[in-house]
Amino acid sequence: MKIRPLKTIEKMIPEGTEGVAMQVGIGKAEGAPRFAMRYFTVEPGGATPKHSHWWEHEVFVAGGKGEVFHGDEAHPIEKGDMVFVEPDELHQFRNTGDVPLEFICVVPHPE
């Protein structure tokens, strides 16, 4: 068992992002056999890249508000929402509020 307070987890800047930090709280390094739990903080005005990939996202919005793009369609999201992004869907997360948009994003390990 491992307990990791967010404030103790290193922040990384994912490639191709603006105003985004990622913390890998539970990954292969912690012994996770199948999938990884990451915490994202997106500053006001910031966004993740608009992209698609073979793996799904299972997201929980922990704070703030923003939009998720599904292709060119923007959908509002806020604290307390779960978002399922299917494999190969074009998507992007964007902060439209005045405070950080924070979310958990779980992904499978690379195949």
Place this chain on the structure above:
Amino acid sequence: MKIRPLKTIEKMIPEGTEGVAMQVGIGKAEGAPRFAMRYFTVEPGGATPKHSHWWEHEVFVAGGKGEVFHGDEAHPIEKGDMVFVEPDELHQFRNTGDVPLEFICVVPHPE
């Protein structure tokens, strides 16, 4: 893509629990191919069963505080902590506070 606000997701009472509600936000019904994201609310004094199983838990504490038992050892947890429970570890979540203990718990689909 699916966006599911917590307040729209049905609450279930897991077997063997006291004061616990579970909401399956992203599961097989939503098309999740590999793992499920559930939201747990544990009332003050409530607890999940002390048990073990072949699957891991990847947990994020979204609100409140409590303890996680690793066998007979109690470890404090609070909002902002990630908890990794390895496959086959004996574990239990208990609310020791005055407000609901709320957490995300991600598990693989049954094999």
